Amino acid sequence: MSSTADVKKSSDIRAGGDRRIEIIDISTRMFLDHGFAGTSMSQLADACGIRKASFYHHFRSKDELFIQCVIKGYESALVRLAQLEQDDALTHDERVSHALEVLYEVTVNSPAGKISPLIAEVSRSMPELSERFFNENILLQRETLLKIVQRGSLSLAMFTTLPDLDALFPTEKLKKGHCDAILAYLARPRNGTSG
Amino acid sequence: MSSTADVKKSSDIRAGGDRRIEIIDISTRMFLDHGFAGTSMSQLADACGIRKASFYHHFRSKDELFIQCVIKGYESALVRLAQLEQDDALTHDERVSHALEVLYEVTVNSPAGKISPLIAEVSRSMPELSERFFNENILLQRETLLKIVQRGSLSLAMFTTLPDLDALFPTEKLKKGHCDAILAYLARPRNGTSG
DNA sequence: GTCTATACGCTGATAGAC
């Protein structure tokens, strides 16, 4: 399906322009809706209003198209973060707060966040994409967030544990929190006994 | 791909026995790993150690096999809930608490929970499966949970709002909670100013 | 209940005219 050479920089773009962007947007929607294997080039061609063969003028393969969809998905979020880092109109606290909002949107709610399952789907056939997603998205997110926080006069020492940020939200803890919330809710209007 | 007649009761099982169970378990693992469209009958046959054609002795179609995988996925959780409801060795509070644990496992951590994205993948081609998943899994979960809670001497009135349980965990609220947690974490060892 | 052989549509992809 794919080879190591399939994941490269923008150098293997065959053509540039609005049409390309349009195709990527439409294809992203299709991939999100039907999965990678579940979306055929014929379906994509129909959705884009062109013939199947014309697709190969813009993208050398289905893999390549998908990779571009994924990259475009997370690039916009990275741009937003980068702009935030440069925004002098905001206070430091506002920048940090907005950055967290952006990260949350990207990770949980946005189309970019919903791409993750697709990457899981193709992780075996396109391992380079998974790696790239991690290096160019996850790691860059963390770096930019770090820069944003560093713009304030905070001591650097406190960020030495930043990579452990994930540990802040362990499944077990969240689970207990959720269960406790339900139990508290159920217990609230209790009138009788409990046995 | 599928017709209305494809989703039925166990009457359209072609054969019963251990082999069938084994095939379902292996296939479930494959579907979870590669998606529905991403898993071919050849791959499934290889994984099960039989020929492609032999598959059709057990299941009339790939759709039918998938449906059985989904159903078996959530059935075990429902059985656990039902047993819990009958368990007189536990106190009422224990039963409620354990039920929440089971629901959490089923929804978030278990293979059954991970099936949800697969159902989303095929929701357009197998709408009956989505409906069945909701009616036989989601609704039954709620019903059994309700029964478990009702075994205590709590007033029925408090459950009139149970269908709104989802509202307890609105995205915005959770989001704010997570962001606040990160901010609190970042602010903790703060030594300098914040502008 | 599993096998071999086979039907046939659809897949991703290419060649070459315009």
Next chain:
DNA sequence: GTCTATCAGCGTATAGAC
């Protein structure tokens, strides 16, 4: 830059022997 025509291979599914 889009098209028609075409390819080899794989997809699901069936027929029928053992």
